[in-house]
Amino acid sequence: MAATPRARTTTKAAPTGGKASAKKATPTKRGSGKAPVDDHAKSASGRKSIDDTAGRAAAAAYGEQVSFARGKRPSDKLSKAELVQMYRTMVLARRFEELVIDQYREGNLPGFVHVAIGQEAIASGVGHALGDDDFIGSTHRAHAHIIARGSNVEHLMAEMMGRITGVCQGKGGSMHMADMSRNVVGANGVVGSGAPMMTGVALAQKELKTGNVAVAFYGDGASSQGNVHEGMNLAQIWQLPILFILENNRYAESTPTWQTVPVDDLTVRGAAFGMKTFAVDGNDVLAVYDTTAVAAEYARAGNGPVYIVAETKRLSGHYVGDAEVYRPKGEAKAARQTDPIPAFRAQLLERKVPERDLKAVEAEVEETMERAVEAALAADFPPAEDAMKHVYAEYPYPGPVLGL
Ligand SMILES: Cc1ncc(C[n+]2csc(CCOP(=O)(O)OP(=O)(O)O)c2C)c(N)n1
Ligand SMILES: [Mg+2]
Numbered sequence: 082m083a084a085t086p087r088a089r090t091t092t093k094a095a096p097t098g099g100k101a102s103a104k105k106a107t108p109t110k111r112g113s114g115k116a117p118v119d120d121h122a123k124s125a126s127g128r129k130s131i132d133d134t135a136g137r138a139a140a141a142a143y144g145e146q147v148s149f150a151r152g153k154r155p156s157d158k159l160s161k162a163e164l165v166q167m168y169r170t171m172v173l174a175r176r177f178e179e180l181v182i183d184q185y186r187e188g189n190l191p192g193f194v195h196v197a198i199g200q201e202a203i204a205s206g207v208g209h210a211l212g213d214d215d216f217i218g219s220t221h222r223a224h225a226h227i228i229a230r231g232s233n234v235e236h237l238m239a240e241m242m243g244r245i246t247g248v249c250q251g252k253g254g255s256m257h258m259a260d261m262s263r264n265v266v267g268a269n270g271v272v273g274s275g276a277p278m279m280t281g282v283a284l285a286q287k288e289l290k291t292g293n294v295a296v297a298f299y300g301d302g303a304s305s306q307g308n309v310h311e312g313m314n315l316a317q318i319w320q321l322p323i324l325f326i327l328e329n330n331r332y333a334e335s336t337p338t339w340q341t342v343p344v345d346d347l348t349v350r351g352a353a354f355g356m357k358t359f360a361v362d363g364n365d366v367l368a369v370y371d372t373t374a375v376a377a378e379y380a381r382a383g384n385g386p387v388y389i390v391a392e393t394k395r396l397s398g399h400y401v402g403d404a405e406v407y408r409p410k411g412e413a414k415a416a417r418q419t420d421p422i423p424a425f426r427a428q429l430l431e432r433k434v435p436e437r438d439l440k441a442v443e444a445e446v447e448e449t450m451e452r453a454v455e456a457a458l459a460a461d462f463p464p465a466e467d468a469m470k471h472v473y474a475e476y477p478y479p480g481p482v483l484g485l
Pocket of ligand 1: 220221222270271272273299300301302303304330331332333334399
């Protein structure tokens with residue numbers, strides 16, 4: 082995986098969050114980073130008993146989109162090669178998960194699997210805006226996040242299949258894979274637990290003065306979990322270098338968000354902690370990149386945490402095998418119109434990236450993934466006598482521990 086650009090931009094986010102006087106976001110045109118209109122508003126307006134006017138007012142002040150003067154977006158500095166790498170990350174994550182679905186159906190992949198098809202722009206935009214030494218903590222839907230950190234897809238696929246060549250020697254599987262060689266502290270089966278976990282990682286970065294930031298991904302469902310609120314609260318109290326990135330796909334399993342969250346605009350949850358908060362179109366990879374770059378620079382400079390709400394759509398079921406009977410008619414088809422991969426491909430062509438370069442990337446990803454599946458299928462399972470190894474940390478820990 083090619084190196085990602087290190088986004089230590091000096092571009093200022095405007096306006097600054099947390100001020101009631103904050104100016105609303107300006108961009109409106111396509112690709113400008115404006116978060117999409119809430120297409121679930123109809124469902125949400127069916128809720129009569131909760132008046133969220135106050136929440137909306139607060140969100141108007143806090144949930145800004147980052148706006149930039151002409152030519153000042155961090156992504157303006159990306160070379161064509163870097164843009165193509167961002168595209169490759171998205172295509173790689175998509176193909177990885179398509180093959181995961183195939184292998185699951187073939188019976189080669191045990192456990193319970195969640196894919197993030199449709200959400201790749203968030204993974205790629207965040208992954209490419211971070212530095213190599215930054216940390217991420219993910220969720221039960223982690224593959225794309227980890228791939229965007231540059232983890233080896235052969236080892237990830239082997240992990241999915243419980244093989245000894247896996248990134249955790251086949252003992253983690255989809256929901257518990259970690260890759261400390263890429264500062265991936267872990268996927269997580271316990272919804273919301275990435276927030277307090279990464280708050281701890283961020284505390285370590287602050288104490289050790291590493292200059293690194295921690296990123297905690299979580300979903301709209303997780304945003305109601307107590308542990309998320311505890312993590313955000315402590316991070317703000319201690320002014321830690323952490324980005325809380327909420328991927329708002331508007332479902333928790335089969336339950337639409339409007340049935341479980343009493344506010345329509347989730348940015349208000351950052352406002353509750355007085356936290357700098359951004360809203361972004363999570364299907365626009367460059368907008369995600371820009372927002373993350375600004376947020377990471379802010380947190381890295383010691384200004385405290387940033388909360389980012391990225392609107393997106395899950396184009397697959399909650400888990401592989403989900404019949405999705407809970408989806409309103411036509412929703413899945415409509416969602417496919419906003420698929421971030423063809424959208425970014427079109428944007429690259431508009432920016433005069435030659436189509437042959439994109440085709441070459443697509444072919445290379447295909448080959449890479451075919452090889453990864455073959456290698457995983459050919460690898461051994463870990464020996465039974467290793468079952469109790471690596472359950473508890475061994476001291477002295479062989480490292481690496483948080484970059485020490
Ligand atoms: C603490 C905990 N509660 C419940 C679950 C069951 N569960 C797994 S995924 C999920 C939905 C999470 O929704 P969201 O946070 O929006 O993430 P998404 O699945 O949309 O990516 C739930 C409730 C769990 N794994 N852990
Ligand atoms: Mg969700």
